[in-house]
Amino acid sequence: MTDEKLRTLLKNNPDKAHRIIFDEYYNYVFTIIFNRLRSSASMEDIDECVSDAFSDIFMKYDPNSGYSGDIKGFIAAVARRRSIDKFRRLNAGHADTVSLDGDEMIQISSSERVDEDAEKAETAHAVLDAVKSLGEPDSTIIMEKYYYGKSSSEIADSVEMKADAVRQRLSRAIKKLRSLLADIYEGR
CATH class of the missing domain: 1.10.10.10 (Winged helix-like DNA-binding domain superfamily/Winged helix DNA-binding domain)
Known part of the structure; x- marks a missing residue:
């Protein structure tokens, strides 16, 4: 299905379009996320990240926005960002840097260690x-x-x-x- 047909379907029948996007791009999203997380995450974490990525894709892609770029590129960007966020969360205790976003709690080591x-x-x-x-x-x-x-x-x-x-x-x-x-x- 072409990007233009998919955008039209998203406007007219979002549920059907989401199902098509999921079916067509699941392996692609899984591969991106798996390759980024395979050394630091469990399969459960990877599956959760894939689900979160599709949730973002469905909620944030607006066919009415006038964005005429490649849908596959948008999907890849969301998958990469989600996998990076997951990697950072999983390795938060091992990092030398601290996120200043305010979304994550900062743990301070006790003085005993x-x-x-x-x-x-x-x-x-x-x-x-x-x-x-x-x-x-x-x-x-x-x-x-x-x-x-x-x-x-x-x-x-x-x-x-x-x-x-x-x-x-x-x-x-x-x-x-x-x-x-x-x-x-x-x-x-």
Whole structure:
């Protein structure tokens, strides 16, 4: 169904149009959200995010607004934004930044764990500095593999290497990183 026909149907029979949009774009929305949340969310969270995305699509898309852009682009933007919001909510306790939107509660650690939190932060900074000292492309490969949860083939695309070369570089980089971290912690 073309975008123009879908806009007309949305004006005349919104329920039928919503059903068609859901049927036609469910897999597309699910794929966008799954790819963003697969390393940090349960399937239940992903399904909930997909439902929220369709809710936003149905409530916010106005065929009378004069927007003549691609409906698929609108749907993709909503799915991406929803998945990013969900990711941030799921990882709120692990972030170094705080949202100033006022919609989310901010949790402050109790004073009993200040020393543990400081030690974890110091360790995280030491690891990050060690990863950065490996240089490119090793630091990028490690970050994409262990922070973003990407596969070797996905990393290969972003660093313009073959997947086998990425795996080999990753193996060597991990050995270098172990050595660097051992030196850091022996010096303490």
